[in-house]
Amino acid sequence: MTFKKFTAIFVLSIGLFACNTVDEKTLAHHTAVPSTTAMATIKPTINIIPEPAELVINKGSFHLNSATKIIADEHEQSTALYFQQYLANATGSQLVITSDNSNLSNTIIFQINTTLAKTLGDEGYKLTVTSENIVIAASAPAGLFYGVQTIRQLLPNSLEQKNNKTPLNFTLANMKITDKPQYAWRSFMFDEARFLHGKKAVYKLLDQMALLKMNKFHWHLTDHEGWRLEIKQYPKLTSVGAYRTDSQSGGTQEWNSKTFIGEPHGGFYTQEDVKEVLEYAQQLHISVIPEIEMPGHSAAAIAAYPWLGTDTKAIDVPTRFGKHKAVYNIADPRVVEFNKNVLDEVMALFPSKVIHIGGDEVLFDHWKASDEINQLMRDKNLTSYAELQVDFTNTISQYLNSKGRRMMGWNDILGGNVHNWQKSDDVKVNNKLAQNSIIHFWKGDTKLLTKALDDGYQIVNALHTRTYLDYTYKMISVKKAYNFNPVPKGISAKQQENILGISCQMWGEFIPTIKKMENLVYPRIAAYAEVAWTSPSNKNYPRFEQKLNGLKKRWDVQDIAYHRNK
Numbered sequence: 001m002t003f004k005k006f007t008a009i010f011v012l013s014i015g016l017f018a019c020n021t022v023d024e025k026t027l028a029h030h031t032a033v034p035s036t037t038a039m040a041t042i043k044p045t046i047n048i049i050p051e052p053a054e055l056v057i058n059k060g061s062f063h064l065n066s067a068t069k070i071i072a073d074e075h076e077q078s079t080a081l082y083f084q085q086y087l088a089n090a091t092g093s094q095l096v097i098t099s100d101n102s103n104l105s106n107t108i109i110f111q112i113n114t115t116l117a118k119t120l121g122d123e124g125y126k127l128t129v130t131s132e133n134i135v136i137a138a139s140a141p142a143g144l145f146y147g148v149q150t151i152r153q154l155l156p157n158s159l160e161q162k163n164n165k166t167p168l169n170f171t172l173a174n175m176k177i178t179d180k181p182q183y184a185w186r187s188f189m190f191d192e193a194r195f196l197h198g199k200k201a202v203y204k205l206l207d208q209m210a211l212l213k214m215n216k217f218h219w220h221l222t223d224h225e226g227w228r229l230e231i232k233q234y235p236k237l238t239s240v241g242a243y244r245t246d247s248q249s250g251g252t253q254e255w256n257s258k259t260f261i262g263e264p265h266g267g268f269y270t271q272e273d274v275k276e277v278l279e280y281a282q283q284l285h286i287s288v289i290p291e292i293e294m295p296g297h298s299a300a301a302i303a304a305y306p307w308l309g310t311d312t313k314a315i316d317v318p319t320r321f322g323k324h325k326a327v328y329n330i331a332d333p334r335v336v337e338f339n340k341n342v343l344d345e346v347m348a349l350f351p352s353k354v355i356h357i358g359g360d361e362v363l364f365d366h367w368k369a370s371d372e373i374n375q376l377m378r379d380k381n382l383t384s385y386a387e388l389q390v391d392f393t394n395t396i397s398q399y400l401n402s403k404g405r406r407m408m409g410w411n412d413i414l415g416g417n418v419h420n421w422q423k424s425d426d427v428k429v430n431n432k433l434a435q436n437s438i439i440h441f442w443k444g445d446t447k448l449l450t451k452a453l454d455d456g457y458q459i460v461n462a463l464h465t466r467t468y469l470d471y472t473y474k475m476i477s478v479k480k481a482y483n484f485n486p487v488p489k490g491i492s493a494k495q496q497e498n499i500l501g502i503s504c505q506m507w508g509e510f511i512p513t514i515k516k517m518e519n520l521v522y523p524r525i526a527a528y529a530e531v532a533w534t535s536p537s538n539k540n541y542p543r544f545e546q547k548l549n550g551l552k553k554r555w556d557v558q559d560i561a562y563h564r565n566k
Helices: 003-012 074-091 114-120 141-154 199-211 271-283 299-304 333-349 371-379 385-402 446-454 478-482 514-521 524-533 541-558
Strands: 054-065 069-071 096-098 107-112 125-129 133-138 169-179 185-191 216-220 287-291 354-356 406-410 438-441 458-461 499-506
Touching: 054 133, 069 074, 074 096, 074 107, 074 141, 107 141, 114 125, 114 133, 125 141, 133 141, 141 169, 141 199, 185 199, 185 524, 199 216, 199 271, 199 514, 199 524, 216 499, 271 287, 271 333, 287 354, 333 354, 333 385, 371 385, 385 406, 438 446, 446 458, 478 524, 478 541, 499 514, 499 524, 514 524, 524 541
Parallel strands: 069 096, 069 107, 107 133, 185 216, 185 499, 216 287, 354 406, 406 438, 438 458, 458 499
Antiparallel strands: 054 169, 125 133, 125 169
């Protein structure tokens, strides 16, 4: 994807960002306003989400106009070009980018300063606005990019709209911001295995993630009800596995619903589609982490190639959501080789150092009934089916490691009593999961999380009762989302070092439309963004609510169907 195409899509998928005017006594924050006498006394609140670490407002302002120059050298070019095009797309004025720093008056200066790494890391930044110029300084391009996202939120709504003919003539209040993230892992998961929503929906989500300084897009591409990624060695995965004849209807609390939509659903991403999404995400400093489920949640693959299944009967792609008994026959070397071959194509596409293999909710019924599986367990001296899963998962982990990648999976891959429907003897484990696995903690007693930390595993906290976006607002309100702490009570400082961050999940069951998806994602994604970026001591829910009002006005113009009640 060319940069021109990137910026065109970027502008198409963003809308106006309106700022609230409030009494000065309410907040002493200021933002950009058109440079006119009539507007000079208006002092709207700064709607920066997530809240910066340090923010000081000073007297005076900077005047941004068509004569402003951008100063950047080769290491800062990508972010400078992004910002240049952002302004040009709305106003038609293309600011000059130059490396000549002999005259700093009326300039926007991008600075890579590696010494800032000690205090701000790779993603932190310093933003200084004076009457003379704007300086964005960071130790790496990601920090510069997040500084630009802060400026976007300081600038008027009109700059988010393509070709609106708004003159480039604005003032920004003088200020100093020093900012860095609380966590390195700030993730949004999007499930398209259940319902495919397409590239435009993904681009729009990526844009909002970038604005909110989220950096991991976890793409759930395979599951029982659909296989959404083209694998050239196994074309039936998409020609068969990407299509189902119907879809169960209902909601999060209606898993036993017997009603159906009454129409087929299908589709998939070609590898060329994926390359476009990856290029787009890369320019937004978002890492795309693919999830390819194994050994469970695999009915769509087994429908395509029945020999993959432990039960050799041919099946259709399920139309009912939820848990299914279909599971890979990992006693068959061909099946293990299949998974490795799929991962080869995944790794050839995705540059992410982390590959997610799912591993959750494996029903052991078919394994228990299989002579092959039980013989494999005897051969390996394994005493439970959870141990068998750990053994298989370690094989996959070792394979990914040999390719310079790292495995991530839901916390089921550790064994242990994650679900109340599991038999205790089935989930006891004596073998150990590969040490460099990243554990995506989603369910179970927090003692399981604590034990994983004690055992030295790195954790991304995604506790389902606090982070699942398919849950209703009655179950997880915006305030409940905002108050989520990824560090459970009683965790030591040493243990806390292994909590990488948080993830919020948009599971797709019963979510057939983009509008329904948006209603569940927004505004809670903004709450999770602030949880992940802002230090707990700097969080303030009433202040967040006030800032959120400005963000909602932006979503109104974008026609994002956000939830309108708390």
